Amino acid sequence: MAGLSRPLETELTFPVRTYDIDFAGIVSNIVYVRWLEDLRVRMLERFYPIEPLLARGEGPLLARTEIEYLRPVRFGSTVRGIMWAAGHGRAVFDLQADFEVAGETVARARQRGVFVHYGRMQVMPLPKELRSQMESAPASSRQQGG
Template identity: 45%
Template sequence: MTHPFQVSLSIQVKTYDTDYAGVVSNLVYLRWLEDLRLALLDAYFPLQGQLAQGYTPVLRRTEIDYRRPVRLFDPVIGRMWLPKISHMKWYISAEFEVEGSLVATAEQVGAFLDLNTWKPIPVPPDFARGFSSLKSE
């Protein structure tokens, strides 16, 4: 199923991603979420353009549910999409799977900050319009 603003990445588990038991560390999922978020921005809402306009997206919250361990050499697929936005926040959903089996899910909440004041601003109109157009397709 395709979701609004969806991106997917093939993720290679590195030796430094695993702990002494050979399981991917919980911290690594944060890096994978960052990689997915940057891919989402590159595809739909380039970060360079946001910075040029004087604002930037920031994270307010991350929640990860680990369903089963991931190990070295597991072929991980990560997916991320925006299920909704509000006046002041954006919401992200993500999932990670290995060979068709869901291994983790994540939810993130973010906002936009004005780079001059470092205060939250409403979701930029271009972002909101783009989201609305994708949701209506």
């Protein structure tokens, strides 16, 4: 993962498996959602372990996922996924991800989430420790308010 430079940047590789393929012989759109989940979980493991939050009944909740599919991916390919913090507000965070095959971007994704108290399902401010790690996001990409 040398050379990673964006806030919370995380990278994983995903070999395309037979169960990732749809009837047309390409990676099913839903597989990208699973890969986004894998990237987000890895990001939290690396930068902000979630166990202490869960012990308090708090944690992240996704509000939106958008994926732009640029090129089909076929069985036998290895997909490189890169995710990073694209911005944040007081209570929201934005993540961005690119998926590449052989250096070519095949899909782009964006996710928005919040942290909540699970028992009350009440939105809470981003944890201070996580917010400080996201502070290196370019000012133009930071979300205001929220």
